[in-house]
Amino acid sequence: xxxxxxxxxxxxxxxxxxxxxxxxxxxxxxxxxxxxxxxxxxxxxxxxxxxxxxxxxxxxxxxxxxxxxxxxxxxxxxxxxxxxxxxxxxxxxxxxxxxxxxxxxxxxxxxxxxxxxxxxxxxxxxxxxxxxxxxxxxxxxxxxxxxxxxxxxxxxxxxxxxxxxxxxxxxxxxxxxxxxxxxxxxxxxxxxxxxxxxxxxxxxxxxxxxxxxxxxxxxxxxxxxxxxxxxxxxxxxxxxxxxxxxxxxxxxxxxxxxxxxxxxxxxxxxxxxxxxxxxxxxxxxxxxxxxxxxxxxxxxxxxxxxxxxxxxxxxxxxxxxxxxxxxxxxxxxxxxxxxxxxxxxxxxxxxxxxxxxxxxxxxxxxxxxxxxxxxxxxxxxxxxxxxxxxxxxxxxxxxxxxxxxxxxxxxxxxxxxxxxxxxxxxxxxxxxxxxxxxxxxxxxxxxxxxxxxxxxxxxxxxxxxxxxxxxxxxxxxxxxxxxxxxxxxxxxxxxxxxxxxxx
Numbered sequence: 202x203x204x205x206x207x208x209x210x211x212x213x214x215x216x217x218x219x220x221x222x223x224x225x226x227x228x229x230x231x232x233x234x235x236x237x238x239x240x241x242x243x244x245x246x247x248x249x250x251x252x253x254x255x256x257x258x259x260x261x262x263x264x265x266x267x268x269x270x271x272x273x274x275x276x277x278x279x280x281x282x283x284x285x286x287x288x289x290x291x292x293x294x295x296x297x298x299x300x301x302x303x304x305x306x307x308x309x310x311x312x313x314x315x316x317x318x319x320x321x322x323x324x325x326x327x328x329x330x331x332x333x334x335x336x337x338x339x340x341x342x343x344x345x346x347x348x349x350x351x352x353x354x355x356x357x358x359x360x361x362x363x364x365x366x367x368x369x370x371x372x373x374x375x376x377x378x379x380x381x382x383x384x385x386x387x388x389x390x391x392x393x394x395x396x397x398x399x400x401x402x403x404x405x406x407x408x409x410x411x412x413x414x415x416x417x418x419x420x421x422x423x424x425x426x427x428x429x430x431x432x433x434x435x436x437x438x439x440x441x442x443x444x445x446x447x448x449x450x451x452x453x454x455x456x457x458x459x460x461x462x463x464x465x466x467x468x469x470x471x472x473x474x475x476x477x478x479x480x481x482x483x484x485x486x487x488x489x490x491x492x493x494x495x496x497x498x499x500x501x502x503x504x505x506x507x508x509x510x511x512x513x514x515x516x517x518x519x520x521x522x523x524x525x526x527x528x529x530x531x532x533x534x535x536x537x538x539x540x541x542x543x544x545x546x547x548x549x550x551x552x553x554x555x556x557x558x559x560x561x562x563x564x565x566x567x568x569x570x571x572x573x574x575x576x577x578x579x580x581x582x583x584x585x586x587x588x589x590x591x592x593x594x595x596x597x598x599x600x601x602x603x604x605x606x607x608x609x610x611x612x613x614x615x616x617x618x619x620x621x622x623x624x625x626x627x628x629x630x631x632x633x634x635x636x637x638x639x640x641x642x643x644x645x646x647x648x649x650x651x652x653x654x655x656x657x658x659x660x661x662x663x664x665x666x667x668x669x670x671x672x673x674x675x676x677x678x679x680x681x682x683x684x685x686x687x688x689x690x691x692x693x694x695x696x697x698x699x700x701x702x703x704x
Contacts, residue, residue, distance in 0.1 A: 229291050230290070230548040232250075232284050232287060232289045234549045235284075236549070238550060243635075243665065243667060244611045244613070244664035245551050247662050247695035248547055248694065249694065250281070250694075251299060251317075251694060255316045256313070256691070257312070257314040258313065258314040259314075259689055259690060260306070260311070261688060261689060262309060262310055263311050263685050264686050264687065265683060265684055266685060267673060267684065270647050271305065273644075273701055273704040274302050275301075275303040275658050276301065276302055276360045276367060276702065277301045277303070277698070278300050278360045278369055279298065279694055280294065280295065280357045280694065280696070281297060281694045281696075282297040283295065283296035283297075290336060291339045291544070291547055292479055292541055293544075293546075293547055295337055295355065297318070297326075297356075298320075298369055299315050299317050300315065300318060300360060300367075300369050300384055301313065301660075301696070301699075302315070302381075303660070303671050313669075314384060315693060316383075316384035316386075320351070320354050320386070322353055323355075335477065336355075337355075338477050340476045340480060350373050350374035350375070351374045351398045353374070354389075355371055357371055358371050358697050359403035359700075360699060360700050361413070362700045363434070364434065367379045367381040369386075370401065370402070370404075372403055373400050374398060374400060375397075375398055377389050381702070392437075392438040399417050399428055399441075400419060400428065401417050402418065402453070403454075404453065404454035404515075405430075405432075408497075409459070413430075413431070414457060416430065416464065425448060426444060427443070427464060428442070428444075429442045429443075429444060429462070442500045444495070444503050446466060447505065449469055449470065450468060450490075451467045453513075453515070454514065456517075458519045458526060459594040460496060461494050461497065461521070462494075462497065463494055463495075463564075464493040465508075465516075466491045466493070467484060467512055468488040468489070468490060469482050469483055469484050470485055479541060485510070486512075489508060489510060490509070492506040492508060492566065493506075494506065494566060506572075506573040508573035508574060509575060511562070511575060512532065512533040512534075513533070514533075514539070515531050515584060516528060516531075516586070517530065517561070517588060517598070517600045517602075518597060520596055520597060520598075521594065522595045522596065524568050524569045525565055527563055527565055528566070529578075529600065530564060531583065531586060532560055532575075533559050534559075534560070535558050543613075551611075559583060560577060561581075561620070562576065563575070578622045580627075582605035583603065584603065585603060585639075585640040587600070587641070587643050589645060589652050589653050591645060596623070597621075599619055599653050600621075601620075601643055602641070604618040606618075606629055611664070613637045613638075613695075617629070617638055617659055618679065628679040628680040629679065630679050634665070636661055636662065636665075637664065639659055639662075641672075642657065642658050643676060644657070644658055644701045653677055656675060656676055656684075658673050658674075659674075662692060662693075668692060671686065671687050672686045
């Protein structure tokens with residue numbers, strides 16, 4: 202597909218989506234209902250809207266001892282502003298993004314500071330005192346038309362650190378650059394003028410040479426196709442190529458080996474009735490997932506595979522051996538829950554409920570005969586898997602992920618674990634009662650030490666004490682518990698993804 206056709210599909214989809222959402226009744230949650238639920242279930246503080254554009258700075262003591270060589274800032278991003286003028290978003294993906302900096306100061310203290318990303322959407326809605334633009338999962342009444350993707354960009358999903366620069370990322374629009382110290386928004390990034398406002402997804406992957414691969418999907422706006430990005434370690438664009446796709450396919454992230462990029466498209470159809478994207482989208486488990494394998498030497502071309510349907514948001518590692526690519530991914534058995542995660546929490550419903558049936562699976566892609574198949578690893582109750590990027594490219598890596606262990610009163614993670622699927626080994630640390638665990642980022646130890654020599658850094662919500670915190674582990678000894686922890690005198694909203702920037 203040439204670029205003109207790509208642009209035509211993109212903006213035609215955007216205009217059609219905006220028109221379809223206009224004039225329909227609000228299907229949002231009720232702020233009063235959420236407030237009532239929060240009084241009964243304190244852990245819902247993780248989904249409470251902020252009411253200030255900044256949090257902190259707050260400096261608190263670090264309990265325990267930080268390891269030698271560990272210094273820097275954990276940046277995290279997530280939806281934070283979810284209510285305006287008596288209207289509350291229903292879908293977790295809708296809230297405007299807030300970027301957090303958790304800085305380890307080197308003197309036994311930690312400083313937390315957070316600031317809303319000043320996207321055009323957020324700035325205009327702050328001035329108006331109400332939500333104005335279409336959201337991904339909630340029908341907003343009387344929306345204004347959008348001129349491009351960035352008019353509705355919430356910049357709320359992840360961050361990227363590249364060449365000393367910090368960026369807030371979402372699925373459907375530009376990366377927004379922030380000042381890495383003050384977290385003030387510099388503005389949307391145009392990697393090349395003819396690619397302004399093109400989608401730059403929330404899950405870029407760093408290659409061995411320090412360059413960055415990413416994709417942009419126009420599925421959120423109603424079209425088809427992928428834009429494959431390649432940025433140099435210096436933050437300049439190396440290449441941007443368009444891939445045609447054989448139909449609608451949703452993808453949130455992708456996987457990478459030493460030689461290939463792997464994109465798994467979840468088949469879906471649109472409901473005929475109007476509404477926001479996730480309200481209209483219906484996964485179609487009777488159809489196969491289509492998988493694009495793209496050589497890094499030719500990012501404008503793909504070899505397509507088909508495998509049984511799988512609902513996936515996040516991938517772990519991928520490796521190649523004996524003509525086969527193996528990709529680790531988290532599959533969700535409950536596709537409705539996967540389409541709208543933590544729907545109950547967003548609406549103030551804190552009753553215990555089953556999760557999405559998330560299980561770690563391996564996708565095997567045979568490059569010789571073109572066959573694809575899934576294998577279950579037996580690992581369940583995890584999400585957000587990460588690994589040491591220095592892991593060998595011909596065998597599976599050790600995976601680190603928040604996990605669910607035992608019975609718990611909340612439908613969220615309460616532990617952190619390290620998994621070696623090939624050997625059937627697991628190390629796990631369960632946090633105390635009422636503590637919710639977020640993604641734990643792997644931080645390589647400086648210098649030599651071998652694969653998995655490093656630390657895990659993850660954020661927490663202590664619902665019983667109404668405080669948020671952070672923990673540091675030795676990645677090789679997760680079951681030994683945290684080396685150090687720090688706790689804030691307040692709570693912050695639960696988010697999605699982060700990156701650690703060494704001092």
